[in-house]
Amino acid sequence: MRCPFCGGEDTQVKDSRPTEEHAAIRRRRVCPACGGRFTTFERVQLRELTVIKRSGRKVPFDRNKLSRSVEVALRKRPIPAERIEQMVSSIVRQLESTGESEVTSARIGETVLQALRDLDGVAYVRFASVYRDFREASDFAEVLREIARDGAAGDMQREGAVQAAVPVAIKKL
Numbered sequence: 001m002r003c004p005f006c007g008g009e010d011t012q013v014k015d016s017r018p019t020e021e022h023a024a025i026r027r028r029r030v031c032p033a034c035g036g037r038f039t040t041f042e043r044v045q046l047r048e049l050t051v052i053k054r055s056g057r058k059v060p061f062d063r064n065k066l067s068r069s070v071e072v073a074l075r076k077r078p079i080p081a082e083r084i085e086q087m088v089s090s091i092v093r094q095l096e097s098t099g100e101s102e103v104t105s106a107r108i109g110e111t112v113l114q115a116l117r118d119l120d121g122v123a124y125v126r127f128a129s130v131y132r133d134f135r136e137a138s139d140f141a142e143v144l145r146e147i148a149r150d151g152a153a154g155d156m157q158r159e160g161a162v163q164a165a166v167p168v169a170i171k172k173l
């Protein structure tokens, strides 16, 4: 594994341990050339996925990108990092299990929405407000009604300006 700091190719594993309830192996690595330390994760990949963007362009599926989008939506929400990782793993597993090697970005977005909805109402609305664009006010009202039914309405009121909190990361999904 190449060192992300100096590009050296001879990094060493200092420690390996299971994480995410044994769904992944976490390895702590050190680079003898520059002393840089970093962590890698080993996970089961059922198949190589290609994402078809709205533009029609195809790009390799990137778990890290998905992870960042989800983390952005969940920023400052009371959800443990481990729980978020589990959710991302579950989303990836669902995408890999469709039987197709290509998946549309729309499909990914909907899968994320579903998962967030079960996890945290505020994060769900953050993600949805960017992902679905809410061109029509009625869409937004509908989502708020869904949230209210799930009991996160108080959180939503405290949330205030939902749109303001959503960085570009989600759009890049």
Ligand SMILES: [Zn+2]
Residues within 6 Å of the ligand: 003, 004, 005, 006, 007, 008, 031, 032, 033, 034, 035, 036
């Ligand atoms: Zn290095």
